[in-house]
Amino acid sequence: MHEKLMKAFSEQINKEYYSAFLYLAMSNWLNQEGLPGAANWNYVQYQEELAHAENLFRYLQYRDIPVTLMNIEKPEDTWTSVLDVFKQVLAHEKTVTASINNLTSVSMEVHDHAARIFLEWYVSEQVEEEANASDLIQKYSMAGDNPNALLMLDEQLAARTFVAPVVPGVGN
Ligand SMILES: [Fe+2]
Numbered sequence: 093m094h095e096k097l098m099k100a101f102s103e104q105i106n107k108e109y110y111s112a113f114l115y116l117a118m119s120n121w122l123n124q125e126g127l128p129g130a131a132n133w134n135y136v137q138y139q140e141e142l143a144h145a146e147n148l149f150r151y152l153q154y155r156d157i158p159v160t161l162m163n164i165e166k167p168e169d170t171w172t173s174v175l176d177v178f179k180q181v182l183a184h185e186k187t188v189t190a191s192i193n194n195l196t197s198v199s200m201e202v203h204d205h206a207a208r209i210f211l212e213w214y215v216s217e218q219v220e221e222e223a224n225a226s227d228l229i230q231k232y233s234m235a236g237d238n239p240n241a242l243l244m245l246d247e248q249l250a251a252r253t254f255v256a257p258v259v260p261g262v263g264n
């Protein structure tokens with residue numbers, strides 16, 4: 093694999109682990125605020141981010157490419173409201189989308205067609221991540237300060253469960 097692409101993969105792995113850490117911090121904060129459903133949603137997202145990182149890692153291993161692990165930045169840990177949390181989720185996912193798009197562009201630049209095809213899953217996943225965050229921002233904006241609406245939303249988010257994503261191209 094081209095050096096430039098290897099480096100971009102390593103940086104993406106680091107970003108996915110940072111994402112996991114950020115969602116874990118959000119889950120912790122929401123629990124402290126008495127919102128166990130929203131905390132659960134963010135905890136499931138934490139698990140998803142670990143899977144995103146692990147599948148990138150497994151892909152490189154499958155191709156026998158050395159993986160460089162880097163320091164994980166400390167995530168922010170204070171927010172003003174559950175709406176504020178999900179606004180940051182969307183802003184964060186937009187930066188991840190830009191990063192995945194850049195990684196894909198590098199794979200095209202160095203003509204690594206296999207890597208480009210592998211990354212398609214991640215490109216589509218980012219569309220889902222941004223759509224989920226936008227949807228939650230809309231719902232929490234509508235709920236405003238209405239305790240009944242907030243409680244109902246929290247119960248909805250409590251139902252989210254982790255389903256390990258199946259990312260094609262990582263071997264068995
Ligand atoms: Fe991710």
Ligand SMILES: [Fe+2]
Pocket residue numbers: 140217220221
């Ligand atoms: Fe997702």
